[in-house]
Amino acid sequence: MAGSEPHRIRVGVADMAVTDNGANLVTSGLGSCVAVGLHDQNGNGGLLHAMLPKAPTDAVDQAKYVDSGLEAMKDELSQLGANTRSLTAKIAGGSKMLDLGGDDPVGMKNVRAAEAALERAGIDVEGADTGGDTGRSVSFRPETGTMRIEQVDADPLKL
Amino acid sequence: MRVDLASLGTFNRIGTAGANKAAEALSMLSGLETSVERTKINFTPVDSVEALFADVEQAVAIEFDGALEGQALLVFDEESASSVLEALANGDSDPDSAYLNEVANIMTSSFVDGWAEQLEETIDISTPTAVEDPEHRVPTAELTDFSFVFESDVGFGSDGHECRFYLLPDPTSFLEMLQESGEESADGDVSIRELSTFIQLTAAGAETVATNLETMTGIETDVAVTHLDFVPITDVTGAVDDGEYVGTVFEFDGTIDGYLAVMFEAAGASTVADAVLPEGANSEAMQQSAIEELGNVTASGFIDGWANALDTTIDHSVPDFVDDMGRAVLQSIAVQLAREQEFAYVFDVAITATEPMTCRLFAFPDAEGFRTVVSGLDEDLDVTSVERV
Numbered sequence: 001m002a003g004s005e006p007h008r009i010r011v012g013v014a015d016m017a018v019t020d021n022g023a024n025l026v027t028s029g030l031g032s033c034v035a036v037g038l039h040d041q042n043g044n045g046g047l048l049h050a051m052l053p054k055a056p057t058d059a060v061d062q063a064k065y066v067d068s069g070l071e072a073m074k075d076e077l078s079q080l081g082a083n084t085r086s087l088t089a090k091i092a093g094g095s096k097m098l099d100l101g102g103d104d105p106v107g108m109k110n111v112r113a114a115e116a117a118l119e120r121a122g123i124d125v126e127g128a129d130t131g132g133d134t135g136r137s138v139s140f141r142p143e144t145g146t147m148r149i150e151q152v153d154a155d156p157l158k159l
Numbered sequence: 160m161r162v163d164l165a166s167l168g169t170f171n172r173i174g175t176a177g178a179n180k181a182a183e184a185l186s187m188l189s190g191l192e193t194s195v196e197r198t199k200i201n202f203t204p205v206d207s208v209e210a211l212f213a214d215v216e217q218a219v220a221i222e223f224d225g226a227l228e229g230q231a232l233l234v235f236d237e238e239s240a241s242s243v244l245e246a247l248a249n250g251d252s253d254p255d256s257a258y259l260n261e262v263a264n265i266m267t268s269s270f271v272d273g274w275a276e277q278l279e280e281t282i283d284i285s286t287p288t289a290v291e292d293p294e295h296r297v298p299t300a301e302l303t304d305f306s307f308v309f310e311s312d313v314g315f316g317s318d319g320h321e322c323r324f325y326l327l328p329d330p331t332s333f334l335e336m337l338q339e340s341g342e343e344s345a346d347g348d349v350s351i352r353e354l355s356t357f358i359q360l361t362a363a364g365a366e367t368v369a370t371n372l373e374t375m376t377g378i379e380t381d382v383a384v385t386h387l388d389f390v391p392i393t394d395v396t397g398a399v400d401d402g403e404y405v406g407t408v409f410e411f412d413g414t415i416d417g418y419l420a421v422m423f424e425a426a427g428a429s430t431v432a433d434a435v436l437p438e439g440a441n442s443e444a445m446q447q448s449a450i451e452e453l454g455n456v457t458a459s460g461f462i463d464g465w466a467n468a469l470d471t472t473i474d475h476s477v478p479d480f481v482d483d484m485g486r487a488v489l490q491s492i493a494v495q496l497a498r499e500q501e502f503a504y505v506f507d508v509a510i511t512a513t514e515p516m517t518c519r520l521f522a523f524p525d526a527e528g529f530r531t532v533v534s535g536l537d538e539d540l541d542v543t544s545v546e547r548v
Binding site: 032 | 314
């Protein structure tokens with residue numbers, strides 16, 4: 001990510017961004033992927049958009065996986081000066097839009113991986129909108145820790 | 160000539176690195192936030208290349224020579240061009256459109272730097288020129304019926320503006336480069352003729368799909384675009400905008416496994432459903448049933464072409480109905496593929512019609528099956544002789 005306009009930073013698939021300048025972090029088209037927003041009480045925060053639950057040992061693209069992506073985001077927040085002891089989390093995504101993946105679809109594996117990784121890191125989950133069978137778009141505001149979730153044919157949800 | 164498909168991954172990574180440099184250059188120049196939405200390698204039948212540039216409103220071309228030969232095209236729609244010009248002109252109400260040449264110059268220069276570094280040779284670029292006929296500037300080759308096109312979509316600003324950066328290498332010299340960069344192992348090798356035949360076969364399948372749609376709906380259709388993309392699995396969702404789509408997804412398996420999505424832009428979905436249904440039969444359930452039936456016929460017409468050409472069977476699942484964000488649908492497919500592969504082969508077909516309706520068809524063959532199938536094709540196959548439903 002580059003540039004000087006601070007108010008909105010797009011986070012792609014298998015991507016993450018952190019900010020301490022009040023920007024909104026947005027990501028769209030979440031299906032079975034999961035988005036995790038972290039923030040501290042000083043307005044530092046980040047958003048991860050991960051595709052798969054667990055990174056292989058030779059993973060290059062850390063943000064592609066929930067476990068390595070959360071670790072990397074926590075490290076970046078630490079480098080940014082965030083108080084990593086006061087981080088809290090919001091989670092969205094992990095839906096089962098298609099009849100793929102049998103009885104244990106990737107979406108729920110992603111959600112479980114996020115919950116487990118956050119618990120290991122001692123980060124409380126303050127809100128979640130996960131599962132279901134619809135797509136989501138997410139806007140996360142680190143200043144307040146508010147996560148806004150949009151779906152087709154539903155009113156926006158605020159966590 | 161044979162090429163190692165695995166080496167395409169290397170070239171895609173070089174392309175992505177180049178696109179990131181180009182985006183940073185645009186950001187430095189304009190002060191706008193930029194991001195690379197996706198970079199893909201596009202194999203386009205020569206007679207479909209024009210369609211890639213059909214909606215281009217502003218284009219600047221730069222030729223390059225040296226380690227890599229060909230040309231680059233930077234294209235904008237009017238609104239995006241105005242947006243970047245305003246940023247460059249620092250608020251001037253009537254900015255000089257020649258600034259776009261400077262944008263193209265610095266982006267191309269940054270882009271090819273990445274290639275030059277990788278190839279450890281120099282690449283020279285020409286002076287940029289505004290062009291009005293980008294569709295006629297795509298090089299063709301004797302070796303193949305398709306062109307390689309590297310496409311990077313670069314978003315900028317906060318209003319959803321973007322430009323597309325195309326790198327159009329001379330196909331013959333690029334194929335030679337691909338061949339030289341291939342690994343010793345022949346596991347991923349396919350002949351260019353086989354690959355070309357497979358792309359033509361699929362293009363013919365798309366025509367059949369359009370004809371079937373026309374027969375079922377009575378709406379005159381046309382295949383606007385058919386191409387095969389080689390794209391990082393993380394960028395698959397960028398094939399559609401962030402709007403709502405209605406359609407069906409299938410899983411197919413046999414000699415080749417994978418997924419197929421048939422999606423209508425939401426606004427046109429009811430048009431096609433109504434065209435299929437008897438007058439007055441317009442309940443939600445009936446509309447869904449009509450979309451599922453259209454999907455079934457489309458999937459069969461498309462996949463049977465592959466199966467018959469290979470003299471094998473490829474089965475497909477029952478339709479999985481979707482009415483949701485198109486990107487979320489494609490992402491759910493991409494996640495399935497991501498468990499096994501880093502890049503996806505995506506057949507991208509757009510069917511337009513006289514009525515306001517666009518049908519997008521995406522086929523995602525698994526990488527291993529794709530190589531097997533391409534290698535198993537008779538490279539002299541007459542694709543028009545292949546039977547389809």
